[in-house]
Amino acid sequence: MRYNLSELIAQGEGTRLEFKSTIHTAYRIARTLTALSNTSGGLLLIGVSDDGRIAGVDSELHEMQKIEKATDFLIDPAISVSYEVVEENGRPVIVVEIPESDEKPHYAIDEKGNRTIYVRAKDKSIPTNKLMLTHAGLPDSQLLQSTNVRNLIQVLRKNDFITAKQYAQLVNISEYRASKLLHQLTEHGLLLMIDRPRPVRFSLRVTE
Incomplete structure (x- = not known):
């Protein structure tokens, strides 16, 4: 097991960490995945509520089907993620790792086919009209x-x-x-x- 669930939850949601008790729709999770990919990458914990309570997921398969629909069809260009299932007191939590992309900007596609860039600002996924690509290295x-x-x-x-x-x-x-x-x-x-x-x-x- 690569991830210590208790330590991750103790950090709280932030720029590179998001909690979801469940994935309601592939369209909505596409925004979160796009924002993380366009910013600094990060982790998505599925089966953890916003307040850090571990509820677990009912079906790993159903949750990952929505993730895969989002990454393959609702994000342009498509992104790749990896995941691991971590159990806490018999409750499975899916830890999805989203790397920072080299193909920015990525667009999330909504139910009407509209394409929007999202970025991660603290613990929120925020729409923006354009992504200013960064130069190598921080300022002097x-x-x-x-x-x-x-x-x-x-x-x-x-x-x-x-x-x-x-x-x-x-x-x-x-x-x-x-x-x-x-x-x-x-x-x-x-x-x-x-x-x-x-x-x-x-x-x-x-x-x-």
Whole structure:
């Protein structure tokens, strides 16, 4: 067994961890899988409620059929996942591992055939109109150690999002300069840009 269920649940849901008591539809789970794949990858625990209670799954086969429908037909381009069944007090929990993709962006396809990009912002799967692909490596250490960026990270650890206007007010710089810095940090993979609905908001890419 590769996974310690108790340790995973103790972490709580976040950028790279999602709990589902059951999969209601393949369409809905496609959003979660797409978001994880487009962001930093992660794990999906099926058979665990939002509050961390282990309920287990009634049928491993039925749950995985919905996962496979989502990965093969409702995500474009298709993604590959792996899974393992872990038992806790006789209750089976499916641990699905979703790697961060090299083929971004992936689109989730809904019941009407609409295609939407999703990204992971803390413990939520959020739609966005476009995914800003990141450059290799984080920004230089001097930038990361600047007071403006440290303040930004501190605020985003406590809040889901920030806009350029809010950031400008926070660190007392122009909105233009704030927007430019937020986009720069997004390009380097520190932040995610979410532009649905307006105004454009920014979130930490990884919060753990």
